[in-house]
Amino acid sequence: MIRLGVRLALGSGRDALVRLLIIASAVALGTGLLLGTLAALNATGTQNDRNAWLNTGRDGSGQQRPAGTADPLWWQIGADGFQGRLIGRIDVAATGPTSPVPPGMPRLPGPGEYYASPAMSALLHDTPAGELADRYPGRQAGTIGDAALPGPDSLVIVVGHRPAELAGQRHAVQVRAIATRSPSSCNGPSCDIGTDNNGMVLILSVVAAAMIFPVLVLVGTATRLSAARREQRFAAMRLIGATPRQIAVISAVESTVAAAAGVAAGFCLYAALRPLLAKADFTATPFFTSDLSLTTADVLAVALGVPVAAAVSARIALRRVQISPLGVTRRTTPRPPRATRAIPLAAGLLELGFFIGRRPATSGGQALAFLPGTLLVLGGIVLAGPWLTMAGARLMAARARRPSGLVAGRRLADDPRAGFRAVSGLVLALCVTTGAVGVIDAMVHERGLPSSPEPVRHTVLSDHTDYLPGRTVGTAAEPSGSLLAALRAVPGVGGVTVLHSDPAAAPGAQQEYGGALADCTELAAMPVYGTCPPGARTARVPTGFGGYGLDHDRSWPSVWPAATSSPEQVRDLPVTQIAVTTDGSRSAVETARTLLAAAYPADDPPYTVAEERTRMSADLDAFRQLADVVIAVSFPIAGCSLAVSVAGGLSDRRRPFSLLRLTGVRLRTLRRVVLLESAVPLLAVAAVAIATGFAAAQLFLRAQLSYSLQPPGGEYYAIVAGGILAALAVIAATLPLLSRLTGPENTRNE
Structure with a gap:
């Protein structure tokens, strides 16, 4: 029977050959897409694992000091930016020859050196130094390898310092080992960078339910191609003496031959599509091609599962022949579907509704709660479709x-x-x-977040604050006259306003009308952030303009309350923020950012309001x-x-x-x-x-x-x-x- 099935599949005329080619082609497409989906799921986890080292120095208290015998390493991580693109900046300082080295680098950069990712190296090379490279003192000592980068377009730079340069900085910590725990396996502050366990469960669940299901439908549809004509032929064979078992074997062999050929072609299609699939953006950055790999279980599941599914589908499609060949030859009408087919669909919706007010606390529990309901809904649509x-x-x-x-x-x-x-x-x-x-x-x-005016979106902000119980105080000194002059001289800069701590601010009010003081002359050059009352020389303003136009629950006035301090007295107070309005051009934004970063290297990198909005969302x-x-x-x-x-x-x-x-x-x-x-x-x-x-x-x-x-x-x-x-x-x-x-x-x- 097996030999007869192969002969019928390959040698029974042009129609049979065309049918075989069509089924094999459709199965190949479905198999290629299925393999691509599985590889993308694997790549998402592999890519996320490479974020582990960026969480060095983090735990529930904000610092991490793993036990070990290595010399301590001073470590400070910050988020820089360039034209809306995130730059991961890590400042390090070795205290001895055995200080730990991050992955992707042969050694730690010394004082006056830095390592940059390939994308960052290209950006540094193609951008004027005054817009980017001047933020990172020294020379490039080498390139960070792929083992430390989430994706090929990742912008990462590791800057070397002397221990004394980082020892006094507020965000620097000492570590004795580089973090290796994948963000996929944890939640909380210890895995802030990357996709945590909750996010990975969401991604894997959504992709598995929403992408694999349609692919399986395509494979099932392909294997049933020309089912009616095959029914007719097998019914004739039954009428001349073939047993149901023999018909089942022949049908399974025919479907398996076509499906096996399609699976083999599907693996070739996957190999051809792999470079294109690497550009897919599941997690805000493309994959390395090497990330797109299949496990042995994936290969076996597809290579064996698709032909088996094809054989089962063919067996189900020919159930009328199994029961009565006369039912096929006389074109009897199949039994109509019943309304009971809608029960799984209703059950899926009821399952989702059951957890209203009963949401599980853990991410694993949430996946177990909502994934079955989602699958019931999708499967219920397919099952209820014939009745509808x-x-x-x-x-x-x-x-x-x-x-x-x-x-x-x-x-x-x-x-x-x-x-x-x-x-x-x-x-x-x-x-x-x-x-x-x-x-x-x-x-x-x-x-x-609501839209904000263009001058606000393109404002460069440099924060210098320390959040204490009940109030916020400045941490930086008044910028030098040369810095302010350089900022105002940049083409495209509209105005510069320096905000200073208000020593008389009442606890709880510092975020609105008295957390900081500003010079009215400076505010006048950037009226989008409000103006002073007539005759006032200084005004009481928030400690920072970062949330201006972005907060749902904050309505700031167009005229700020006047302050009693003189401009000279205000300039002697610590600085909380420096705001620079620009016309949005790359040269204006990045030159202003570079000047501020060079002037205050110990504080967080400057950013634009638009970038802050992007990070918040x-x-x-x-x-x-x-x-x-x-x-x-x-x-x-x-x-x-x-x-x-x-x-x-x-x-x-x-x-x-x-x-x-x-x-x-x-x-x-x-x-x-x-x-x-x-x-x-x-x-x-x-x-x-x-x-x-x-x-x-x-x-x-x-x-x-x-x-x-x-x-x-x-x-x-x-x-x-x-x-x-x-x-x-x-x-x-x-x-x-x-x-x-x-x-x-x-x-x-x-």
Whole structure:
């Protein structure tokens, strides 16, 4: 039987060979995408592991001193920036020959030296020194290797110092070992840099549920290609004496041959797509190509699982032949689906709703709580789809006014499973997209930050503060006249204002109207931050302008209260912040930032208000990015499933359509039938899938975040409309095949 199955698959004519090639091609595409998804999941964890060393010096108290015999290493990490890009800056100072060395470097940089990542080296080379390199004194001693970098575009620099230079700085700590614990395995201050365990669980859960599921649908759809014609052939074999067991073996061999060929081609496709996949942005930075690796378990699961799944799918598709060959040869109508198919979908929504007010405390518990509900919803859509298709088909047939509508409605009502199978991938994509957009829009509404004026967004801020119980005080001395003159002389700089600690500030008021004092002459040069009352020489202002225009609950006045101190007295007070307004040009922003960084090397690097806004919404950006990746992948997969299903359906229906043409039905009418048979299940089930996506998003938001669903923006409607129009275009593209597939020669029984 196995030999006969191989001969039937490979040597039974042109149609069999074409069917084999189509199935193998579709399986290859699905296998390649599945392998790519698994490799991306592995790469996400591998990439995150390389953030471990950047968390050196951090624990629950903010300092980390691991036991060891190595000489202590002075360590200070900060976040610099350039044109909105984050620069990781680490200042180090060895106290002896055995001080620990971070990964990716052969040795520690000495005083006046620094190591830079390849992307940082290129940026330093291509940027004028006054805009960037002058922030890092000394010369470049070497390049940081890939082992220390999250991604190929990471901007990281390690600057060497003498121990005395870092010993007195507030943020410097002594460590005896470099941190090696991956952020994926912890939560809290010890894994601030990178994606912590909660974030990794979210990423892996979303990608697994939203991307692997549509790929499996594509593979399953491909292996069922031409199922109706194979049913007919196997029924004939049953009628001449073949046993159900023999038919099952032949069917399994045919499906396995095509699937095995597709799996082999899928591995080749994955190898070809691997460099492109490395550019995917799951975690705000692309992957190294070497990160995209497959474990032995991944390879075995795909290499063995897809052919086995194909054989099982073929066995299920031929269940009518197993029961009665006469049922196939006489074209008996399959049993209609029942309303009980909607039970898993309802169960998934109820499971998500159950955890409203009962959210588990741990990330693992949350994954166990919400992932089963999500999978039930996605699986429930697929299971309920045929029943919904049947309901829509019966409604269309009852109200049909043209022959095409009546024929399409009756055919769909007779076999709604086949009709829904063609559009199941796209319906899943719509459900996933709706849920993702619903969750992201709600988070943006709740956590998002309002827009601020352009002069505010491009302001460069240099913070010099120490937060004490009840108040905030300055830590820096008054900037020199030469520094202020250099800042004001930079082309594109509008004004410079120095904020000083207010010694008379009442506890709790320092963030609003009295935490700091400013010179009214300086404020006048940057009126976007408010002005002084007429006649006033100094004003009481916040300790910093970093939140100006960004805070939901803060409304600052356009005129600040006058202060009693003179400008001369104010300049003798410690500085809390220096604000420099710019026109947003690269030269103005980066030159001002470099001048401030060189003047105050012991304090946090200067930043722009726009960069601060970006950092405050970093989680939202990551969630948006993840949603974009899911949407970008799920829709093409759905389109491939649709194309395979429609093409296969036309091949299966060539004989009945040919008979209809012989009886006088016009080709134009048959094309309408094909279009309606695909459009009705698409539109009927898509409406339920979209409503289900919104319902699942609302339940998840209420349970996990206590947020409410928000009306989607125009981008969502554009995505949905584009997906449906693309699906209809795919269907329309197959219509010209009808003229070739419905010739008189196709009316005979085979």
